[in-house]
Amino acid sequence: MDHPALEDVSFSAALEALRDPHRLTMVAALAREPGQSCGAIMPPVSKAAASRHFKILRAAGLLRQWDSGTQRLNALRREEFDTRFPGLLDLALTEATRG
Numbered sequence: 001m002d003h004p005a006l007e008d009v010s011f012s013a014a015l016e017a018l019r020d021p022h023r024l025t026m027v028a029a030l031a032r033e034p035g036q037s038c039g040a041i042m043p044p045v046s047k048a049a050a051s052r053h054f055k056i057l058r059a060a061g062l063l064r065q066w067d068s069g070t071q072r073l074n075a076l077r078r079e080e081f082d083t084r085f086p087g088l089l090d091l092a093l094t095e096a097t098r099g
Contacts, residue, residue: 001065002058006077006084009061014085017060018092023053027062027076027089028096034075038065041074062089 017023022043029041042050054074057063061084064077081089 003064003077004059004061006061006080009059009084011085013060014062014081014088017056017062018088020053020056023057024092024096026053026057028093030063030074030076031078031089031093035073037071037073039071 018027022045025043026041030036038050038054043053045053054063054065058065061077061081064075065072067073076089078089
């Protein structure tokens with residue numbers, strides 16, 4: 001899995017990742033409880049679409065994934081992301097709660 005260096009992530013890629021309601025819901029779930037499996041935070045879409053959402057979040061520097069046994073776990077790269085884009089994730093999470 002590719003986890004880009006945050007200095008290589010553009011502002012537009014970060015915005016695009018947070019713009020989608022499914023991805024924003026996934027990010028909010030991980031903000032509440034890090035280390036969840038893909039199945040626990042997967043939006044109600046096809047498996048292919050879910051894989052695409054995970055890939056976009058990884059490419060935007062928001063998501064770190066790792067394998068643990070038969071599960072793939074997820075966590076936000078919050079500290080790194082906040083350093084690169086101060087306040088953006090907090091704003092997105094605030095909007096997610098307004099839903």
